[in-house]
Amino acid sequence: MMAFQIMNGLTFAALLFVVASGFTLIFGLLRIVNLAHGALYLFGGYVGYSVGNLTGSFILAGLGAMIFVALAGLVLDQGLLRFVRGFELRQVMLTLGVAFVLNDLALVIWGGDTFTVATPQWLQGAVQIGGLFYPKFRLFVLAVGIFVFIALWVLLNKTRLGALIRAGVDDAEMVEACGIDIRRVFLITFMLGSALAGLGGLLGGTFLALYPSADAEILVFSLAVVIIGGRGSLVGAAIGSLLIGLLNTFGQVWFPQLAYFVIFGPMAVLLAFRPLGLFGKAA
Amino acid sequence: MTKLTTDRRSFLKTSTAFAAAGMVSMPAIVRAQGAARPIKIGLLAPLTGVIAAGGRELVEGFEMYWEQVNKEVAGRKVEIVIEDDASNPDTALQKARRLVEQGNVDFLFGNILANTGLAVANYVKGTGTPYFIPVIAADDLTQRTRIPNVIRVAGYTASQMSRPLADWAYKQGYRKVATISQDYTFGHEQCGGFLQMFTELGGAVTQQFWHPLNTADFSPYLGQLANAGVDAVFAMETGADATRFIQQWASFGLKGRIPLMGAMNATDQSVIRTMKDEAEGIVSCAHFAEGSKEPATVKFVADYEKRYGKLPSIYGFSHYSGAMWVAEALKTINGKVEDRELFLKTVLATELKDSPLGSTVKFDAYTNPIYDASIRKVEKRADGKLWNVPIQFYPQVSQFWKYDPETYLKQPPYSRTFQGKTG
Numbered sequence: 001m002m003a004f005q006i007m008n009g010l011t012f013a014a015l016l017f018v019v020a021s022g023f024t025l026i027f028g029l030l031r032i033v034n035l036a037h038g039a040l041y042l043f044g045g046y047v048g049y050s051v052g053n054l055t056g057s058f059i060l061a062g063l064g065a066m067i068f069v070a071l072a073g074l075v076l077d078q079g080l081l082r083f084v085r086g087f088e089l090r091q092v093m094l095t096l097g098v099a100f101v102l103n104d105l106a107l108v109i110w111g112g113d114t115f116t117v118a119t120p121q122w123l124q125g126a127v128q129i130g131g132l133f134y135p136k137f138r139l140f141v142l143a144v145g146i147f148v149f150i151a152l153w154v155l156l157n158k159t160r161l162g163a164l165i166r167a168g169v170d171d172a173e174m175v176e177a178c179g180i181d182i183r184r185v186f187l188i189t190f191m192l193g194s195a196l197a198g199l200g201g202l203l204g205g206t207f208l209a210l211y212p213s214a215d216a217e218i219l220v221f222s223l224a225v226v227i228i229g230g231r232g233s234l235v236g237a238a239i240g241s242l243l244i245g246l247l248n249t250f251g252q253v254w255f256p257q258l259a260y261f262v263i264f265g266p267m268a269v270l271l272a273f274r275p276l277g278l279f280g281k282a283a
Numbered sequence: 284m285t286k287l288t289t290d291r292r293s294f295l296k297t298s299t300a301f302a303a304a305g306m307v308s309m310p311a312i313v314r315a316q317g318a319a320r321p322i323k324i325g326l327l328a329p330l331t332g333v334i335a336a337g338g339r340e341l342v343e344g345f346e347m348y349w350e351q352v353n354k355e356v357a358g359r360k361v362e363i364v365i366e367d368d369a370s371n372p373d374t375a376l377q378k379a380r381r382l383v384e385q386g387n388v389d390f391l392f393g394n395i396l397a398n399t400g401l402a403v404a405n406y407v408k409g410t411g412t413p414y415f416i417p418v419i420a421a422d423d424l425t426q427r428t429r430i431p432n433v434i435r436v437a438g439y440t441a442s443q444m445s446r447p448l449a450d451w452a453y454k455q456g457y458r459k460v461a462t463i464s465q466d467y468t469f470g471h472e473q474c475g476g477f478l479q480m481f482t483e484l485g486g487a488v489t490q491q492f493w494h495p496l497n498t499a500d501f502s503p504y505l506g507q508l509a510n511a512g513v514d515a516v517f518a519m520e521t522g523a524d525a526t527r528f529i530q531q532w533a534s535f536g537l538k539g540r541i542p543l544m545g546a547m548n549a550t551d552q553s554v555i556r557t558m559k560d561e562a563e564g565i566v567s568c569a570h571f572a573e574g575s576k577e578p579a580t581v582k583f584v585a586d587y588e589k590r591y592g593k594l595p596s597i598y599g600f601s602h603y604s605g606a607m608w609v610a611e612a613l614k615t616i617n618g619k620v621e622d623r624e625l626f627l628k629t630v631l632a633t634e635l636k637d638s639p640l641g642s643t644v645k646f647d648a649y650t651n652p653i654y655d656a657s658i659r660k661v662e663k664r665a666d667g668k669l670w671n672v673p674i675q676f677y678p679q680v681s682q683f684w685k686y687d688p689e690t691y692l693k694q695p696p697y698s699r700t701f702q703g704k705t706g
Contacts, residue, residue, distance in 0.1 A: 008502035104331070112336030114526040115557050119534075126536045135534040138502075207531060208499050211523040213333050217497055252494065252503040257466075259495050 003132055005249050011138040013245025014145025015203055019218055020225035021152055021237045022196030028169045028232015029189045031088065036076065036095040037197050038219030039102035044069040044198030045205030045214075046110050049117045058120035065198040072102075073194025077187055103212060112212050117205035141203050145241075148196065152234055165189055169232040170281070221248075224267050230280025239278060321360035322613070322620050325382030327393040327403065332370025333497075334522060337395050337553055337598045341418070343591055344599030345392065348606035356610045357618030364388060368399050375399035376406055383412050389620045390415065392605065395598065397421045397469055404433045413627055415609060417601035422472050423696055425651035425682060432623070434630055437604035437638070439570060440651055440682040441469050442476025442697060444547055447677040448517070448568035449480035451658045452544060457514040458486050460544075463504055463528070464519035466493035472697045473519045473546045479703025480684065489513060493699060498524060501531045508537070515542040518549050525554040533561035542566070550661050552596035555669040562669055565661045570654035570680075571600045571640060574662065574672035583639030594670055604638040611635065647681050649688060656680040 023037045044065040052061035076098060084090040123137045156162035164185045167175045176182045201210070204218060225244050229236025244263055251262025270277070326345055329338035342365060354361045364386050368375035375394060379402075382388045390413035394400040400419030407414045407430070414433045416424070420441040424433060452460065460481060464470035470493070478488045490511050492504050508516055520528045525548065532538055538561065547569035548554070555562045573584050573594050583603070587595040595603075612630040613620060620626050635644040635652075642655045657673035664670055683691050695701045 004506045005503055008500065008506065012500050012502070107331065107335055112334075112339065113557050114336075114523045114554065116526060116530050118559070124534075126534075133536055135536075137534060207527070207534065209523050209526045209530065211333075211526070212331075212335050213497070214523065217499060221499075248500065249503045252498075252500075253507065256493060259498070 004134070005253055006246070007132070007134055007138070009246035009249035010242070011142045011245075012248060013241040014142045015200060015208075016221055016225055016245055017145045017238055017241035018148050018196055018203060019200035020222040020229075020241055021148060021234060022193035022200070023222045024226045024229065024232055024234070024237045025152075025165070025189055025196075026193040027226055029165055029172075030081075030186055032081065032091045032095065033088075034095045034193075035092060035219065036098040036102065037193075037222060038215030038217075039099040039106075040069050040072060040194050040197040041201040041204065041218050042106060042210060042215040043072065043102055044201030045117065045210040046106055046115070046201070047198070048202035049115050049205055049210060050110075052117055058118075058123075061117065062199060062202050065202040066195040067198075069198030069201070070191040070195040073191045073197075074187065076194075077190040081190075099215065103215060107212055110210075114209050114211040115205070116207075116209045117202060119206050137206060141207075144199075144203060148199075149234070149238055156234060161185070161188065221263075224263060226277070228267055228270055228277055230277030232281075233277070233279035236277055236279030321362040322356065322618065323362045323364065323386065323388045325379070325386055325388035325391045326363055326365045327368045327375060327378055327382070327391060327399070328365060329370040329395050329399065330365075330367040334370050334395050337522075337596065338367075338370070340553065340596050340599040341393060341395060341602045344587075344595065344602035345606050347587065347590060347599075348603045348610070352610065356613045357616075359613075359618040368394060370396055370399065372396075372398045372402035376402040379403040379406055383407070383410055388412075390609075390626075392417075392609075393602070394419055397467075400424075404430055407432055411623060413623060413630075415605055415630075417605035418598060420472075421468060422682070425649050426692060427696060429650065432627055434627065435651055436608040436630065437601050437635065437644070437652065439654065441472035443651070443654075443680060443682045443684075444568045444570070444656055445473045445477035445517075445519075446480040446684045447656050447680055448544060448566070448658065449477045449486075450484065450677070451566075451568070451675060452515060452517075453481060453484040453486050455515075455542075457542070459489050459513045460486060460515050460517055461490040461492070461508055461511045461513045462488060462517045462519065463492040463494070463508065465496050465498075465521065465524060466699070467496060468698075469521070470519045471699050471702075474517070475697025475702045477517055482704060488702075491702070496524065499527070501528050502535065505531060505535045505537060508541070509535070513541065515544055517544045517546075519546040521546075521548045522554070525549045525551075526558065529554070529558065529562050529565065538564070547597065547659075550659070550671055552594045552670070553598065555661060555671075556593060556596075558669060560663075562661045563663060566658060566674075567661075567671065568656055568658050568677075569597070569671070570644075570652075570656055571597060572657050572659045572671045572673045573600075574659070574664070574670040575641075575657065577641035579637070579641035580639050594668065600639060604635065604640070607638055608633060608635045647683070647688075649682065651682040653679055653681045 019041055026032055026034050047068045048061040048065035051064035084094055119137050123140050126133045126135050168185055172182055225240035229240030247263050252259050255262055328341045349361055366378040368378055392415045395418050400416050411432055415436045417436055417438040422440045422442055425435055425440055462474045464474050543565050545565050545567045547567045550565050550567045612633040616625055616629050631646050644652050647653050656677045658675040659671035660674050661669055662672045
């Protein structure tokens with residue numbers, strides 16, 4: 001039973017990590033609290049759902065969702081956010097506005113019914129691991145979460161782009177002074193973060209379902225993850241996801257009446273003592 | 284505001300008096316004049332927000348009825364003003380005020396979420412505007428805190444339909460049941476009805492899980508339900524929670540292992556329409572079953588499907604039938620909607636005969652409809668679509684089941700702490 005609930009917590013954490021890692025990348029580097037991240041997640045899910053239905057391929061659905069949402073990120077960054085660069089409050093309001101527009105757009109295109117993205121044949125059913133029956137798909141989500149973590153870690157720590165992003169998180173002006181086109185780094189990061197939201201939408205769309213307001217729910221979880229983990233920190237996002245995922249699961253089991261408090265109570269306490277989160281650095 | 288209402292009232296009085304006076308001398312012309320002012324209905328629907336899909340279906344069902352009768356009743360044109368309550372009680376209240384005070388509607392109709400409905404009900408308590416609620420199911424609106432001008436046409440009380448289900452469950456040989464439900468009044472009431480009935484029969488509800496609305500991940504509960512050692516599970520879920528619950532229930536392999544019963548909203552078309560095999564076999568109880576072979580139902584379902592390309596949900600059905608119910612009453616009183624007292628009295632006295640249910644429905648003494656309820660099972664139609672097919676009938680189910688209303692009303696309303704265990 002315990003192992004079962006730990007698995008539940010871990011798989012939920014993996015999904016949260018995929019969504020929140022994109023969120024924290026954008027937040028860390030661009031200093032934008034992208035409140036449209038949830039809407040991008042939902043849009044990714046819907047696009048994945050439609051592509052999956054059209055082609056019957058889960059892989060194509062994933063690619064479609066990621067590419068589409070990355071392009072949406074491109075438009076959002078180049079078309080709108082570019083004009084309010086440096087004004088934090090305006091950026092927040094702008095992304096909030098975009099979130100509303102995307103939501104209504106989704107309502108017009110897909111209607112308000114609840115959809116679930118079809119799971120491919122090879123991920124249906126459960127596997128037995130030492131007396132424990134567990135759905136294959138959730139294990140797959142866990143694997144994707146781990147893969148995304150490793151891929152991002154390698155990208156950030158072993159590549160030139162990663163070095164630029166890390167440098168940008170610490171001091172964007174200095175990077176620019178070194179003759180680097182920081183705007184391009186910004187844009188690539190924004191698209192990457194968005195693509196991760198799209199991927200999250202597809203994964204979430206299979207077991208959390210897609211429906212109006214799903215975006216706000218995942219956004220709140222992502223915010224909590226990033227606040228706990230610290231702005232822009234990949235390891236922070238991973239630890240934050242694990243904490244939230246496990247707290248969410250065990251909170252529901254042990255204190256079902258206080259399911260939300262169990263998540264956000266510790267977050268509030270943590271903020272009081274470590275305002276920058278576990279791995280956050282002062283700007 | 285008061286001034287405005289008085290003005291309008293006296294205007295109505297004079298205009299009706301004028302029309303009445305004219306009727307004696309020049310009937311033909313006057314009839315034309317009488318028809319000049321259409322009956323104005325304010326329809327409140329959540330077209331945005333959490334339950335937007337249901338809101339759209341509400342409007343569809345309502346409009347479908349009125350268009351079938353050419354938007355005309357008792358010789359008067361009918362005008363429908365639709366407002367979006369945004370699934371939010373504040374907005375619902377604000378829109379209701381606008382419809383009544385500026386839109387001068389003759390009566391209000393609609394809303395889905397209990398909190399939006401209660402906000403509007405509280406408001407019309409003061410204005411006396413007739414307000415019809417085919418979906419708002421809060422028990423006490425037809426029990427302890429009735430408002431005379433708020434009438435549940437073609438609707439039901441939350442605990443009404445879970446009692447026949449409990450009876451059916453007991454007869455299947457289930458003795459130990461666990462419930463899982465969203466943690467709000469609608470859930471407390473449905474589970475309360477189920478639990479009280481089931482325990483009175485001799486069964487036991489061993490565990491009750493209450494989770495917040497919009498629970499993303501049901502896996503923690505599913506693990507506990509799987510190990511609860513119960514004969515069956517009763518799930519009270521609406522909207523996306525219902526989809527997720529059923530989907531995760533199946534993916535954790537519980538489908539087929541533990542019999543699953545649901546509240547009617549858990550297997551409503553608005554939920555199962557987008558699902559595949561996961562929902563098959565879930566049993567629920569409701570007054571309406573889209574898979575019924577009753578000719579009136581078959582016709583309604585076919586018409587609805589032809590018009591909107593989908594099977595009707597409870598929202599569409601209820602507002603179609605609710606509109607019909609009110610229209611029948613308007614026919615009886617020759618469209619004199621201005622006489623509110625007479626209008627309300629007539630609605631309550633009207634028996635609904637031609638609804639998609641196929642059987643006659645009337646109100647009990649506490650203004651809640653009495654239905655022939657059916658136990659329904661989710662099955663696959665020939666074309667692969669899921670629908671609810673009746674498998675057993677419970678005739679004449681009232682909100683009080685077989686209890687004496689007065690005795691019943693002495694017990695407290697269902698809540699998380701009171702689930703009907705009177706001992």
